[in-house]
Amino acid sequence: MANHVSSLKRARQTVAKTAVNRSNKSKLRGTLRQLRESIAKGDHAAATTQYRETASILDKSVQKGVLHKNTASRYKSRLNARVKAVAPKKAA
Numbered sequence: 001m002a003n004h005v006s007s008l009k010r011a012r013q014t015v016a017k018t019a020v021n022r023s024n025k026s027k028l029r030g031t032l033r034q035l036r037e038s039i040a041k042g043d044h045a046a047a048t049t050q051y052r053e054t055a056s057i058l059d060k061s062v063q064k065g066v067l068h069k070n071t072a073s074r075y076k077s078r079l080n081a082r083v084k085a086v087a088p089k090k091a092a
Contacts, residue, residue, distance in 0.1 A: 024066045031057050032075070039082050047083045054079065 002008045031054045038046040058072040067075075 021066060024061060024064055028057055028061050028066065032079075035079060035083075039079075039086055042086055044083070044086045044088060047086050051079060051083045 002011050031050070035047065035050040035054045038050045055076050058067065058075055061067040062069045062072045
């Protein structure tokens, strides 16, 4: 256990920041799961709407330091490709 005042303060800060990071990661994982479920159902409209929300949360995660920007970009690219694959085929 910490003994110095500064190390006690640092321990308190770590607990608070860990809680915030855990909340942000949980929110991110939840939206990713919802998007993957809507893609699995094959509902293009729902998947498109969910993709916009997920992309927004991915960008916010980068700003908050939860994800690296390239990781978020890779997620968005791959998820967008999966959403486009669910799109209804156009009649020729």
